[in-house]
Amino acid sequence: MSAPPDLYGKRPTDRMWSFAARAISAYEVMTRLLRSEPPVRPVLGLSMKLVVRKTKAEADDVVSLAMSKEDWSPLPTWQPGCHLDLRLPSGIERQYSLCGDPEDRWTYRIAVRRLGAGSQEVHSLREGDVVTVRGPRNAFPFIEVPRYLFIAGGIGITPILPMVKAAQGKDWHLVYCGRNRASMPFLDEIAELDPARVWIRPDTEFGIPVSGKELLTWALPNTHVYCCGPPPMIAGIRVDRTTGLHYERFSPPPIIDGRPFEVELRRTGIILQVPADRTALDVIRDAVPAVPYSCRQGFCGTCSTKVLGGDEMRICVARGHGRIVLDM
Numbered sequence: 001m002s003a004p005p006d007l008y009g010k011r012p013t014d015r016m017w018s019f020a021a022r023a024i025s026a027y028e029v030m031t032r033l034l035r036s037e038p039p040v041r042p043v044l045g046l047s048m049k050l051v052v053r054k055t056k057a058e059a060d061d062v063v064s065l066a067m068s069k070e071d072w073s074p075l076p077t078w079q080p081g082c083h084l085d086l087r088l089p090s091g092i093e094r095q096y097s098l099c100g101d102p103e104d105r106w107t108y109r110i111a112v113r114r115l116g117a118g119s120q121e122v123h124s125l126r127e128g129d130v131v132t133v134r135g136p137r138n139a140f141p142f143i144e145v146p147r148y149l150f151i152a153g154g155i156g157i158t159p160i161l162p163m164v165k166a167a168q169g170k171d172w173h174l175v176y177c178g179r180n181r182a183s184m185p186f187l188d189e190i191a192e193l194d195p196a197r198v199w200i201r202p203d204t205e206f207g208i209p210v211s212g213k214e215l216l217t218w219a220l221p222n223t224h225v226y227c228c229g230p231p232p233m234i235a236g237i238r239v240d241r242t243t244g245l246h247y248e249r250f251s252p253p254p255i256i257d258g259r260p261f262e263v264e265l266r267r268t269g270i271i272l273q274v275p276a277d278r279t280a281l282d283v284i285r286d287a288v289p290a291v292p293y294s295c296r297q298g299f300c301g302t303c304s305t306k307v308l309g310g311d312e313m314r315i316c317v318a319r320g321h322g323r324i325v326l327d328m
Helices: 016-035 117-124 154-166 229-239 281-288
Strands: 045-058 062-068 082-087 093-097 108-113 130-138 147-153 171-178 198-202 222-228 245-249 261-265 268-276 302-308 312-314 323-326
Touching: 062 117, 062 323, 082 108, 093 108, 093 117, 093 154, 108 154, 147 154, 147 229, 154 171, 154 222, 222 229, 229 245, 261 281, 268 281
Parallel strands: 147 171, 147 222, 171 198, 222 245, 261 323
Antiparallel strands: 045 062, 045 130, 062 108, 082 093, 082 130, 261 268, 302 312
């Protein structure tokens, strides 16, 4: 923007005019920004109805489900390590890792081993059935590092598999454990990876691992270890690896030397007894099924709840003395 010419066609060079011109230009830019529409951002964590499009037996007692929206519209984006909260037709809610392709915007894939009531119901689902999901959410984030070692035990391959595929072209190795090959899902997809970087380690061929050190053979000092599997396997690895370790359990950590206490839900006035062998989350879910939670390991923060007269409490693992009054 420049000053208008005078009657002789000359343009003034007055400093005040230059300042005013810059101010006017800045005002015009700001006005355009204020008038513009804000960027559209996906809203995550809301419930969605998804249709089961395909079921597939991936191993003994393991089935995978491919799900999409009824109109095949795009799904919220996700990253390796994300999971879904799956609400089944019976009302049971369980968490399952996404194990498909993050680039596929139309389909979510999970895989479930038949264990308890929730997994039994998942195995009974058929193509065309409708389930409710919430998410994706990430309690097991995958970060960019120079070198990876992935360790999976059984169904723990589900969050690890997308990570391994995302690490292609980098320095990585995979150790995959299980009872036997027939019980280990996705061996066909893993067979497509570089065999020099993969160790398929069923117990029937190598014996049960006696320590975490054996599974950490490829873990150099600058390696980040991503591990998912049964608690004993993770516990063994934690003994021998204290830095650069990222892990996720598919069951909550065991309660050791637990003591009973009371939880009062102030908003409803309900008082609940938490026995020594159960967590506050487990007991609260019996009374308030919709209470939010995710990892059940104490680090994701989803279940953090305000303690009246105190700080927050992660009700999936934290314990109290006497009576704890929660703002819920």
